[in-house]
Structure formats: structure tokens, C-alpha cells
Amino acid sequence: MYAAVRDQLRATLDEIEATGLTKHERELTSPQAAHVTTSTGEALNFCANNYLGLAGHPDVVAAASDALRNWGFGMASVRFICGTQELHKRLEAALTAFLGTQDTVLFASCFDANGGVFEVLFGEQDAVISDELNHASLIDGIRLCKASRYRYRNADLADLEAQLQAASGARRRCIVTDGVFSMDGYLAPLPGICELAERYDALVLVDDSHAVGFVGDGGRGTPEHFGVASRVDILTGTLGKALGGASGGYVSGPREVIELLRQRARPYLFSNAVAPSVAAGSLRALELVSSSDEARETLRRNTTLFRSLMTDAGFEILPGEHPITPVMFRGEDGARRAAEVADRMLAEGIYVIAFSFPVVPRGQARIRVQLSAAHTEDDVRRCVAAFVAATS
The missing domain is CATH 3.40.640.10 (Type I PLP-dependent aspartate aminotransferase-like (Major domain))
Structure with a gap:
């Protein structure tokens, strides 16, 4: 029985891959933090829910x-x-x-x-x-x-x-x-x-x-x-x-x-x-x-800085004040473009993830950037510079 089921499942997986929707897991070789290492080297992490930087707090x-x-x-x-x-x-x-x-x-x-x-x-x-x-x-x-x-x-x-x-x-x-x-x-x-x-x-x-x-x-x-x-x-x-x-x-x-x-x-x-x-x-x-309010204040400053710099650089980001900052890649080929940009950024030492259907609606692919209190101002500016380089 499984032989028939296997072929059906493989066809579904091939379809997901062909449409650019495969979600690949990247392996971390370090603790969760603003700065991490992966199998390809060191990277600044801008896709964790580690909003206050407490995942690795001593x-x-x-x-x-x-x-x-x-x-x-x-x-x-x-x-x-x-x-x-x-x-x-x-x-x-x-x-x-x-x-x-x-x-x-x-x-x-x-x-x-x-x-x-x-x-x-x-x-x-x-x-x-x-x-x-x-x-x-x-x-x-x-x-x-x-x-x-x-x-x-x-x-x-x-x-x-x-x-x-x-x-x-x-x-x-x-x-x-x-x-x-x-x-x-x-x-x-x-x-x-x-x-x-x-x-x-x-x-x-x-x-x-x-x-x-x-x-x-x-x-x-x-x-x-x-x-x-x-x-x-x-x-x-x-x-x-x-x-x-x-x-x-x-x-x-x-x-x-x-x-x-x-x-x-x-x-x-x-x-x-x-x-x-x-x-x-x-x-x-x-x-x-x-x-203490210190980490919350740092997070707010980082969020404001990132949103401002990305807007000035001409990117479409969804409006708001939250450290979740989606950078949009709309259209039929948006999922593929977002995935390609994320891969280029990792090569430049910036860890971000592209989101596409079914996690978000079709045609509304995005790279969801998440700021942390553990990021420095220089980290934020490096992330924006990597976006610019990866989309040039």
C-alpha cells in the first residue's frame, strides 16, 4: 500500500519544490542569540522571536x-x-x-x-x-x-x-x-x-x-x-x-x-x-x-531605526510599530524572489527567512524581519545594507 502513497506524497513534494515553496531548515551550530553560527558561518540573526534577548541571558x-x-x-x-x-x-x-x-x-x-x-x-x-x-x-x-x-x-x-x-x-x-x-x-x-x-x-x-x-x-x-x-x-x-x-x-x-x-x-x-x-x-x-524597562526601550529604538532605514531605502514594509517588520515581495514570483534574497543575505552574514504560501496568502510573500534588544545599532544598519546589496 505504501508504494502508492509514497508516489502521491513525492508528487506533492515535487510540486511544492517546483513552485518555490519548499521550506528548508537551516542548522544552527551555536546557542540562540543575535549573533549565531550556521553550517555556512557566522551570521546576524534577524528572524528569531528572541525579542528581549533573554534566550541566552546568563x-x-x-x-x-x-x-x-x-x-x-x-x-x-x-x-x-x-x-x-x-x-x-x-x-x-x-x-x-x-x-x-x-x-x-x-x-x-x-x-x-x-x-x-x-x-x-x-x-x-x-x-x-x-x-x-x-x-x-x-x-x-x-x-x-x-x-x-x-x-x-x-x-x-x-x-x-x-x-x-x-x-x-x-x-x-x-x-x-x-x-x-x-x-x-x-x-x-x-x-x-x-x-x-x-x-x-x-x-x-x-x-x-x-x-x-x-x-x-x-x-x-x-x-x-x-x-x-x-x-x-x-x-x-x-x-x-x-x-x-x-x-x-x-x-x-x-x-x-x-x-x-x-x-x-x-x-x-x-x-x-x-x-x-x-x-x-x-x-x-x-x-x-x-x-527593568531597559531591554524594551532598546528594542523600540532598534525597531524604529530599522523601519526608518528600510523605508528610506525604498523597500515596501508593512506599517506599524512592532518589531515584526515584514519586507514584502508581492506577485506571482514573489515567493521565489524572497527566497533568493534570503539566501543571498545569509551569504553576506545576515540570517533572515522568506515566508510564502501557505504560511501567508498567495502573492504576499515576505521576509519577516524580527528585531531584538540584543541587536546593536550597527547590527541593524548591517541588515539594511545587506537587503540593499541582495536586491541590487
Whole structure:
């Protein structure tokens, strides 16, 4: 049987390659950082989610190393059996205090958090209204629940209101959005979303993975940035980006929601607990995020500089203020051009990645540049110069 299946799969892979959409993985031969080494040499890294530069911060590494010695390599169990340590409870309490919620529960990843929250909270009598550009984990999590599903155009409040009206007969209604849309760097219009939620008696759930730690004055994410933290009901997020860059995710919100997730969320009940070293390292990262604005300010300066220099150089970048800065390569041959430019830049010592369908819509290929607080001004200028050289 597999011989026939193999030929079908090979035909699909050949088609992906022929259209320039193959996603090749580049091997790092160094720790994650602003400066990395690959199999082809040293490079400046402009495509990691290491927004605050904490993935290799010595204090974070030391905390993880100490936990490895003192708490072991892994839990070998799920939380309710024998997979909960003091470290897990401390991290959940620290996240709760940082986010200003009532309680928090950890998951192995934010993908798991988003995969577990909807099935528990929403059934056949309910409705989930989701932004069309939400992360794949939100889309998959919503599919797992039996609620009626409504989709509104990206950040379109008029369309959101129309979908809320269509869902008016539901027992529970929940508006679901990314805080920051990861392929575009756009921030969701949370004030308008919260206003509509209150008008139509709906909950608001925000996945703030690309914001927590560095968006907002205190780094508490898009709800803080827009001044609506008290109006957002449920937050999901990751420890794998600004908060240390390892793994793990969470759901944070009302106490009853979190208690029910502990009882019924399948990714929580049937997956091993977050490793002790990850919990300890993430806890230290959260302490660093809470204690100083310096890294956030550096990140904002780097982002502003890069966006300004790229605009002056004539590149099309999507507007915004987020360190996610997509450099666009539109049209039918955009995917191939973006991939070629990324390869040329790596040869010049700048590590960036081209994104194409199905990660982004057809005809909207891009190189998604991500700034970090670990970059220097010279690093940023070198990146811009490499773009100019690679497209000349």
C-alpha cells in the first residue's frame, strides 16, 4: 500500500519544490542569540522571536542550569499524577501577578493552551467569533470545540459586529483574536473589540504570544498597551518568545476558568508537565522583564531605526510599530524572489527567512524581519545594507 502513497506524497513534494515553496531548515551550530553560527558561518540573526534577548541571558541560563541539577531533567508524568513541582506553582503565581489576572495554568506550549481552552468552555449552544488571521493554534483549538464558528475580516470591527449579531442566539459568545498578528506585526484593535464585546455580552480571548514581555509600558502586552486589561477576559501566551524563548505556554484569567481547565483540558491532563529547567529559566526571565524597562526601550529604538532605514531605502514594509517588520515581495514570483534574497543575505552574514504560501496568502510573500534588544545599532544598519546589496 505504501508504494502508492509514497508516489502521491513525492508528487506533492515535487510540486511544492517546483513552485518555490519548499521550506528548508537551516542548522544552527551555536546557542540562540543575535549573533549565531550556521553550517555556512557566522551570521546576524534577524528572524528569531528572541525579542528581549533573554534566550541566552546568563541569569536565565544559570537559573535553568541550577534547576536541572536540583530538580531533575523532566517530570515523567502529567500534572495531576506526580508532575507538579514547587517551580510550576511559583511560575503560575508570577504570571498571574504580572498579568493582573486571578489565576494561571501552564501548558507544554501555547499551541496546547489554545488547543485545550475552547473545548472546555464552549459547546453546541455557544458561538466563537474569530479573526480570519488568527494563529493556526487558535484555529485548530476552535475546531476542536462544538460551538458555532464565525469568522470576521482581519481587525474589521464592522464585520465583527455583523458576526456578533449573527451569533446573538448563542448561550455564550467569545471573540477570539491574536494580540499581534504574527505575519504582519499588526496589533488587534482591542478597544473596539472590547466595546463590541460589552455591547453584545461576549467574552474576549486574546492570544498575546507576540506581545507579552515587551508590548505596553510594563511589558504586559496588548491589553496594557491599549488600556483595556480589565476588559479582556482570557489571555493565552507563550514562554517561548520574549519570556526566555524555551517552551511552555499558559492560559490566564478568571479563577473558575483556570480551575475548570485543570479538570478537563485534554492537553493539560494528558501531557507531561513543563520541564523543571524551563520553568526555572522562564521564572527568572519574568523577573528580569518585571524589574527593568531597559531591554524594551532598546528594542523600540532598534525597531524604529530599522523601519526608518528600510523605508528610506525604498523597500515596501508593512506599517506599524512592532518589531515584526515584514519586507514584502508581492506577485506571482514573489515567493521565489524572497527566497533568493534570503539566501543571498545569509551569504553576506545576515540570517533572515522568506515566508510564502501557505504560511501567508498567495502573492504576499515576505521576509519577516524580527528585531531584538540584543541587536546593536550597527547590527541593524548591517541588515539594511545587506537587503540593499541582495536586491541590487
